[in-house]
Amino acid sequence: MSSPRRVLYMSSPIGLGHARRDVAIARELRALVPGVEIDWLAQHPVTRVLEAEGERVHPASRHLANESSHIESESAEHDLHCFQAWRRMDEILVANYMVFHDLVRQERYDLWIGDEAWEIDYYLHEHPTEKRAHYAWLTDFVGWLPMDDGGAHEAHLTADYNGEMVGHIAAHPDVRDCALFVGNPEDIVPDALGPDLPLIRDWTERNFDFAGYVTGFDAERFADRERLRAELGYRPDERVCIVTVGGSGVGEHLLRKVMAAFGEAKQRVPDLRMIVVAGPRIDPATLPQADGLQICLYVHDLYLHLAACDLAVVQGGLTTAMELTAAGRPFIYFPLAHHFEQNFHVHHRLERYGAGRRLDFETSEPEDIAAAIEEEIGREVSYRPVERDGARRAAERLAEVLA
Amino acid sequence: MRAREPDETGYVNRDGVPIYWERFGDGSPTVLFMPTWSIVHSRCWKAQVPYFARHYRVVVFDPRGNGHSGRPAEPDAYAETEFAADAVAVMDATDTEQAVVVSWSKGAQRSLLLAAEHPERIPGAVFICPAVPLAGVSPERARYMGRFTERLETTAGWAKWNMHYWEHGYRDFVEFFMGKIFTERHSTKQIEDAVGWGLETDPSTLGATVLGPYIETREDVLDLCEQMSCPVLVVHGEEDAVRPVEIGRELAEVTGGEFVGLPGVGHAPHLRKPVLFNTLLKGFVEREARAPPVAAAPTGSKEGDSQ
Numbered sequence: 001m002s003s004p005r006r007v008l009y010m011s012s013p014i015g016l017g018h019a020r021r022d023v024a025i026a027r028e029l030r031a032l033v034p035g036v037e038i039d040w041l042a043q044h045p046v047t048r049v050l051e052a053e054g055e056r057v058h059p060a061s062r063h064l065a066n067e068s069s070h071i072e073s074e075s076a077e078h079d080l081h082c083f084q085a086w087r088r089m090d091e092i093l094v095a096n097y098m099v100f101h102d103l104v105r106q107e108r109y110d111l112w113i114g115d116e117a118w119e120i121d122y123y124l125h126e127h128p129t130e131k132r133a134h135y136a137w138l139t140d141f142v143g144w145l146p147m148d149d150g151g152a153h154e155a156h157l158t159a160d161y162n163g164e165m166v167g168h169i170a171a172h173p174d175v176r177d178c179a180l181f182v183g184n185p186e187d188i189v190p191d192a193l194g195p196d197l198p199l200i201r202d203w204t205e206r207n208f209d210f211a212g213y214v215t216g217f218d219a220e221r222f223a224d225r226e227r228l229r230a231e232l233g234y235r236p237d238e239r240v241c242i243v244t245v246g247g248s249g250v251g252e253h254l255l256r257k258v259m260a261a262f263g264e265a266k267q268r269v270p271d272l273r274m275i276v277v278a279g280p281r282i283d284p285a286t287l288p289q290a291d292g293l294q295i296c297l298y299v300h301d302l303y304l305h306l307a308a309c310d311l312a313v314v315q316g317g318l319t320t321a322m323e324l325t326a327a328g329r330p331f332i333y334f335p336l337a338h339h340f341e342q343n344f345h346v347h348h349r350l351e352r353y354g355a356g357r358r359l360d361f362e363t364s365e366p367e368d369i370a371a372a373i374e375e376e377i378g379r380e381v382s383y384r385p386v387e388r389d390g391a392r393r394a395a396e397r398l399a400e401v402l403a
Numbered sequence: 404m405r406a407r408e409p410d411e412t413g414y415v416n417r418d419g420v421p422i423y424w425e426r427f428g429d430g431s432p433t434v435l436f437m438p439t440w441s442i443v444h445s446r447c448w449k450a451q452v453p454y455f456a457r458h459y460r461v462v463v464f465d466p467r468g469n470g471h472s473g474r475p476a477e478p479d480a481y482a483e484t485e486f487a488a489d490a491v492a493v494m495d496a497t498d499t500e501q502a503v504v505v506s507w508s509k510g511a512q513r514s515l516l517l518a519a520e521h522p523e524r525i526p527g528a529v530f531i532c533p534a535v536p537l538a539g540v541s542p543e544r545a546r547y548m549g550r551f552t553e554r555l556e557t558t559a560g561w562a563k564w565n566m567h568y569w570e571h572g573y574r575d576f577v578e579f580f581m582g583k584i585f586t587e588r589h590s591t592k593q594i595e596d597a598v599g600w601g602l603e604t605d606p607s608t609l610g611a612t613v614l615g616p617y618i619e620t621r622e623d624v625l626d627l628c629e630q631m632s633c634p635v636l637v638v639h640g641e642e643d644a645v646r647p648v649e650i651g652r653e654l655a656e657v658t659g660g661e662f663v664g665l666p667g668v669g670h671a672p673h674l675r676k677p678v679l680f681n682t683l684l685k686g687f688v689e690r691e692a693r694a695p696p697v698a699a700a701p702t703g704s705k706e707g708d709s710q
Contacts, residue, residue, distance in 0.1 A: 063457060065406040065407060065453060069404060070404040073404045074404075087592050088592075089404075090450075090592055091405065091406045091449040091450055091453070092404070092406040094406070094450045094453075094454075094677045094678070094681075095406035095407065095450075095453035095454060096406075097678060098453070098454040098457075098678070098681060099457075101678065101682070123678045126676065126678065126679075127676075127678055127679055130678065157591055160589055160591055161589070163589070164588070164589040167588075167589075
């Protein structure tokens with residue numbers, strides 16, 4: 001009798017989106033490869049999702065240095081220079097790679113999966129002899145991009161990192177047994193990876209398979225929206241606006257600004273019910289209270305609430321925005337200043353889907369937000385449909401590698 | 404944010420110079436990461452500390468002249484013997500009876516002194532790209548060696564290694580020097596870090612460190628190696644543009660140590676290729692310096708123990 005196939009899954013803790021889609025992919029992988037055992041090397045807040053889903057978090061995970069804390073320490077108001085924050089995370093990435101290095105010398109796995117597990121991908125390419133299992137890489141964006149105010153220096157740096165990635169893949173094509181882009185070729189920005197480097201889309205099409213978007217949930221759950229609203233306790237005579245900033249502690253300033261708009265929004269939309277989801281890393285007790293304003297800690301099935309709401313106000317992170325797109329709900333999003341992924345990659349993708357209304361945090365006053373809430377709440381939308389089989393397609397590709 | 408914060412920090416004071424140290428973890432053995440030239444400080448071990456603290460016990464300290472340590476003005480305060488004595492004082496202050504000592508570049512000199520004078524306390528020594536007077540330097544650099552206090556006609560290349568230039572061109576020198584340390588492509592972050600550390604001190608302090616007494620002759624190195632008794636590992640980048648790889652190879656020969664040359668790597672393999680270096684260092688500690696496992700306590704109780 002052959003021993004069960006074993007998978008080590010690493011899911012980036014920066015944003016909660018990876019966790020949800022990775023759980024969905026793992027579920028599909030189990031259906032395709034009966035008996036497969038999946039361990040997770042992961043940290044808070046991903047572990048919160050994994051534990052709620054009954055997944056096995058490997059005990060070595062306790063040794064991981066926390067990336068979310070670092071990202072939070074790098075943020076200011078509604079501003080996160082995520083490229084520089086990521087660069088300055090270098091010692092955390094080395095430390096966490098070494099946790100992985102030790103673990104895979106103690107335990108045999110047949111497949112390592114890294115969903116934006118930057119340290120794994122980087123050091124495996126730096127030292128291909130480290131590889132001792134099949135390896136699959138997942139990401140929903142390719143290419144560091146400079147912000148306009150970073151000038152020539154930042155453009156030089158992003159191109160240098162992109163160039164290193166291109167060189168790694170060219171020099172060691174056997175490290176990744178599979179590279180999956182979570183999305184479609186049209187989701188990719190038209191930019192180049194840098195001067196004298198390929199266009200991002202061309203390069204990605206040559207080096208990745210496309211899984212389509214992975215929503216991480218079963219859209220059948222909210223096919224009957226009226227019923228879902230009733231299940232979640234939302235009354236027919238109220239219009240629900242959910243304000244949420246994802247899994248890191250970075251979004252507190254946005255929460256506060258939208259909460260400051262609540263009074264005027266309530267005047268404009270008398271049946272408004274505003275629910276603020278602080279997330280697992282913001283203490284709700286530190287937020288201002290107001291009559292009619294409901295503040296929650298973490299909501300496990302947030303996607304269901306988003307599917308049931310009449311409007312969402314969110315950061316510019318990909319997962320939440322795409323959950324709203326898939327559910328066909330109107331939403332307002334505020335990309336974090338200096339966050340190239342939210343400002344370029346996510347924005348490009350949402351434009352393609354015709355989804356969301358973008359507002360600028362810095363220049364939007366509470367009255368502007370209140371007016372936008374009035375205009376958007378309950379609006380009928382006609383977004384490009386989001387595929388529902390992304391998790392399955394990703395799992396099929398992983399199962400091929402594992403076979 | 405740091406990947407791991409120290410479990411304990413403190414200062415030792417030697418002749419009025421405060422020396423700042425940090426201790427991480429409480430395993431065994433202790434690995435003492437020595438300071439190198441004071442153009443950088445103990446954060447240069449940032450890619451090692453979290454990993455080795457998880458397995459062993461780690462002690463680092465800032466060199467006099469940078470970081471949180473004192474900055475005496477006189478060159479004599481920067482004698483190699485002073486750095487070696489600082490290491491002994493830090494070991495005493497942290498209750499470190501023995502430590503595997505790991506040094507980089509100029510840190511090799513103080514490590515040799517330490518290992519030669521206190522062989523009973525140093526069960527192993529690891530040298531990264533050692534800067535000791537063996538095997539020579541590149542002709543480009545040799546041209547300006549020993550001319551640190553001289554007024555030069557040029558400020559190009561290694562002529563920047565000059566106290567007069569530092570008075571107004573210190574930052575340019577630091578950037579030049581760090582560019583020579585990291586000759587590998589795609590080293591922007593390592594260079595940025597190192598330049599930042601270099602700018603935490605000042606040209607006058609750093610000038611004093613250059614003028615302090617150091618190990619000047621090949622014979623002195625050979626004498627010290629003769630006195631050493633511990634296992635040695637030398638790791639040297641084969642593309643090192645600051646101290647040629649031949650130095651490391653020769654140091655390994657004269658100490659009877661193991662030599663690992665890293666193709667395509669410059670003067671700071673522990674920062675530019677940390678996974679590779681950490682693996683080499685871990686292997687060395689496991690082979691040479693791991694304390695034998697404590698014999699298991701006898702099981703079963705003696706008669707009468709339960710009464």
